[in-house]
Amino acid sequence: MKTHKLLSIFLLLVAIGTSAQPRFKQKKEQIRALKVAYITDELQLTSDEATKFWPLYYAFDDKQRELKQDKMRSYMNRFESGEVEKMSDKEALNFLNQMESTEDELYQLRKKFIANLKVVLSPIKIIKLKKAEEGFNIKLLKQYRDKGLQRP
Structure with a gap:
């Protein structure tokens, strides 16, 4: 009997997870489309610029x-x-170095991205991109918060 209940619960969780994945993917694609429209508008990209x-x-x-x-x-x-509270100083230093390495990878990735953009966009549009990304994120968070507050 216990195994039957556990199996039922497991199948229910799998079904919920499986049905949530398409909705999550659809929502993600919808957000990406909104972001494309927002950034394209904010940067006033020409069709040639947008293609590149x-x-x-x-x-x-x-x-x-x-x-x-x-x-x-x-x-x-x-x-x-x-786990952090149980680390030795040596382990913590290693962990800190890993974190710094990841931050450096992100920085180098953005630096390379900007270098690639310099061939495609004017410097002012590259600067506006950062502002547009932040503006979109703020707008998205505000909509999420407003929607969350409306729930009973």
Whole structure:
């Protein structure tokens, strides 16, 4: 009987997880489309600029997301598990060096991205890109907060 209940619960969780994945992916694609429209509008990209810009941006964004998800998530897991409190100074120094290395990788990735953009966009549009990204993120967070507050 216990195994039957556990199996039922497991199947229910798998079903919920499986049905949530398409919605999550759809939401992610919707946000990406909104971001493309927002940035294109904010930078006033010409069709020629957009054709060259977006493949560079997507490659950068995907690599940045991959770095953050893979490495930063493992760091956060160590924080949340309480592992940090049990580290020796030597282990903590090694962990700190790993964190610095990841931050450096992110910095070098952005630096390379900007160098690639200099061939495609004017310097002012590259600067406006940073502002547009931050503006989009603020707008997205505000919508999320407003939507969350409306729930009963």
